[in-house]
Amino acid sequence: MTLFDRVFSGNDAVYGLTEAAIDNAIAQYGADQAVSFPHTAYSLPCYYAVTGTKVANLGELKEALGVVKTLMTREQKLNDAFMSGVATALCAEFIEVLKYINGAEPYAEPYYGHLADAIIRELGVPLVTGDIPGVAVILGKAPSNEEAVELVKSYQAQGILVTLVGDVIDQCVEAGLKMGYALRIVPLGKDVTSVIHVVSVALRAALIFGNVTPGDAGALMKYTMDRVPAFVNAFKPLDDVVVACGAGAIALGFPVVTNETENIFRVPKSLIVQEDVSKFNATSLEARDIKIKITKIDIPVSFASAFEGEIIRKGDMQVEFDGSRKDCFELVCTKDASEVEDHKFTLIGPDFDQMEVGSKQQIAYIVDVAGKNMQSDFEPVFERKFHSYVNCVEGVMHTGQRDMIRIRISKSTFEAGFRAKDLAEVLYANIKNEFDAVVDKCAVTIVTDEAECTKLRHELAIPAYDRRDERLTSLTDESVPVYYSCIMCQAFSPSHVCVVTPERLGLCGAVSWLDAKATNELDPQGPCQVITKERVIDENLGRYEDVDEAVAKFSQGALEHVTLYSIMEDPMTSCGCFECICGIEPFSNGVIITNREYTGMTPLGMTFGELASMTGGGVQTPGFMGHGKHFISSKKFMKAEGGIERIVWMPKELKEQVAERVNKTAQELYGIENFCDMIGDETIATDPEALLEFLTEKGHPALGMDPMM
Ligand code: SF4
Ligand code: NI
Ligand code: NI
CATH class of the missing domain: 3.40.1470.10 (Bifunctional carbon monoxide dehydrogenase/acetyl-coa synthase(codh/acs), Chain M, domain 5)
Incomplete structure (x- = not known):
């Protein structure tokens, strides 16, 4: 069989299933029964994006299937294969929407299924800033649980949003991997058709952000190809249905990397055979031209944007710093170059290992910066970044700002050796990395001594915040040049x-x-x-x-x-x-x-x-x-x-x-x-x-x- 034939055969199989499922649903509910995914304004998003037609009920869904059939031409040509891939994806969307019929909630933990429009809007900024450098779609069953987890974690550590389909989810669950949107690991569903939920995200991004006209399939595919940094990792054995889905992915510009060697045909930069699963990550990033921003920080646990949303529960925490009960604050101070010794760290008070397990403590960190181009107007800009810096540490949670912060350090992170100097290192390395154009020198002081925290909060921090607030209220559209x-x-x-x-x-x-x-x-x-x-x-x-x-x-x-x-x-x-x-x-x-x-x-x-x-x-x-x-x-x-x-x-x-x-x-x-x-x-x-x-x-x-x- 040629690769084309495999795509066609997979497409035919899915089409047959879809037709039967729609007919069954009509027999059961009638053609007027409404169909929709929850929390989206785009009706059946993929079908709408590709054709410009919204589908509201089963009768219309059946008509839409007729339109899908017209895409399924059977010449041995690349375009026919691509269109059959797209047709397969649309059939998958139809099968998935039927799961939601009559208000059903087909997906329960850990599965996500359909993702709301709100999630796509939320992804906008991190995708443009490169905080989320890409979207991985991992499908099938890895050779072992360990390899599954290793691959997923490798992407997570790079900040890549990972979506999972099929057996790989069980493998991650068995291996005890923590998953969820907040950790950037989203198990979509067990059936291969659930892959459509990530395709739906990509296509809605084109409608939401790109002003692509629904129905303009050419513009749609150009948008996903140029602007959505997604790729697929598919584990062997690949059946024809997966191959057909893969053709759909490639049509949207998403390369497919697989360890399948039998009956497969390589297509440069699009369908790539990589027998070594441990190299999937590197191969995928290269194929999709994804560059990873690395902040190398010398601390005993990981530092990655994927840990930003991580939550540390009471039972898991070694120690908590709570600004609502104790005097805590974070502050950036602009100093003269002569007053700052670069990379100096000072600790005033006990370190984390001298604090009672599970106790509430006070903490203050003062980051002194100096530089020719530094302006005190930048202080709040840096300070607001602390939330994300500290949060990105594996096993550390940070909320709030200024003197209303709360920080939790997990037991496992503490046990890995994380101490006050590591917290200082996180602040130092990020400030130097991100603001190198204005910061020549940076020194961090961490205060945990109770009396000292109280004193500094009232004598140093609060007056500084007040000065800034005054400056902010004086900043009006009229007053600035x-x-x-x-x-x-x-x-x-x-x-x-x-x-x-x-x-x-x-x-x-x-x-x-x-x-x-x-x-x-x-x-x-x-x-x-x-x-x-x-x-x-x-x-x-x-x-x-x-x-x-x-x-x-x-x-x-x-x-x-x-x-x-x-x-x-x-x-x-x-x-x-x-x-x-x-x-x-x-x-x-x-x-x-x-x-x-x-x-x-x-x-x-x-x-x-x-x-x-x-x-x-x-x-x-x-x-x-x-x-x-x-x-x-x-x-x-x-x-x-x-x-x-x-x-x-x-x-x-x-x-x-x-x-x-x-x-x-x-x-x-x-x-x-x-x-x-x-x-x-x-x-x-x-x-x-x-x-x-x-x-x-x-x-x-x-x-x-x-x-x-
Ligand atoms: Fe925010 Fe506007 Fe800049 Fe986008 S373009 S990051 S919405 S300020
Ligand atoms: Ni925006
Ligand atoms: Ni964290």
Whole structure:
């Protein structure tokens, strides 16, 4: 049999199964029975992305299968094989969606099955920054449990997101490997068809970030090929179905590496035989051109971004530092070069081995930095990184910031020899590595002595935070000489540009004006460029000739005009990784805001995912806009339309998160006390009528404002 024949035969087999499954389902439930995956606005995402048609019920699914059949041509040509591979993938999606019929929950721990749109949006930033350098799809049964675990861990240590399909999952479970999305190891399912759930992520990324038109299969495949760094590792024996799926993967630009030697044909850079499983990692990275950023740190446990989400439970912890009970803090101090001895480590107080097991302790770390180009404005930028640095240590958990931190060190990490000097080394090595353009010297002091922690917290840290907060409040769009662009997300959203100002952070929530300033300083040719603000056209809208020129340049002409303060007139574009989205609520003249974490309904009749699917991809959608959480309390939040007074609804949790700051802004701008009490949430209303009733009762100011449309 030729390789083509194997693809065709696998495709035929899956097609037959799919047809039978759909017919059975129709016989059981009727053609009108709805079919969908949970938490996605893209109907059957793969089929929709490839054909542009949404499938809502079994009858339509059956019709869609007819369309799939037209892809299954049988000439002995590469294109026929690729299309049959795509057809196999679509059949897999149909089989999988049938598992979810009638509200069923077919996947239970440790399996994930279908992944929500929200996860894809969350992946946006780490994928563009290279924190997640790639996505591995491992399929089948490894020669041994040890080899399975070793391969998975090798990717995990590189920060690669690992998805697992089939027997390899059992192998990892048997070997006791800890898995889960937070650890970047996602077991999808036992059946080979569950591989579609990772394909679905790649294809939705093209729709969410890439503004690819559903149905434009050519653009879709180009997008996944150029921008989604995924690859497949398939263990022997490969049956024809797996070979057919592999053809689909290759059609999307994802190379397949296998240890199968029988009846297989090599295709350079696409279908690669590697008999030695221990070399799968290197072979895959080479085939997909994935470069790994390595931070070599001399500590007794691993340091990798895959450990960032790891949770340490009470029973597993050796010691805990708890800023809510004890005096703790983390602080960066700019010093004169003569005052800092590079790589010096000082410990004041007992080391971890002198602390009682399971006890709550205090800790403070002071990182002194010096450098010709260092500015005190960078201190908070570095400090915010500590969370990720410390968290990336295997068996160490860090939450919070400033003097409200909590750190847990696990027993196994302690037993491996992790001590205060290693914590210092983690801070030192990362600062020197990431900020080498401005930091010439760096020294770390760790304080665990109780009295000393208390003293330093009150005499050194709190005054420093207060000074910075003052500086931050004095930073307004008017008070600074320039703004910054950010085009980090262009890796996925080719025409998207964020304009970052002091009062409007990037929509991902991760890039403030100070961050952008630091990024520009560290890498002058990098993603953040200075935008002057000298030629104002309209102050109220935030329209500037300089800004228009900059977005036109950085979007390669895709965008011509952007305003900073309006959601109706030339609003800023959205890439896809926004924390929140706001949209007009026509009955109240207001806007609602919803956030990625909230999966429920909004008064607009759409969920976050559905709203988000209407904007994003780097296009302007007047009336809808992605934005960061912090922007909600900004005096510049849709200032052109009247500002935060327009906000009529937010999910309860989000409202609680931002209430203090929103109330303060409302008080300062309009003299309204406790404005958040006038804002609806899902416990009050999820439909426009009930919301309007509530707003009327509260006398919400939006009701008396000019219509927005
Ligand atoms: Fe992406 Fe904008 Fe955030 Fe930059 S600021 S990372 S472009 S969302
Ligand atoms: Ni950790
Ligand atoms: Ni983005």
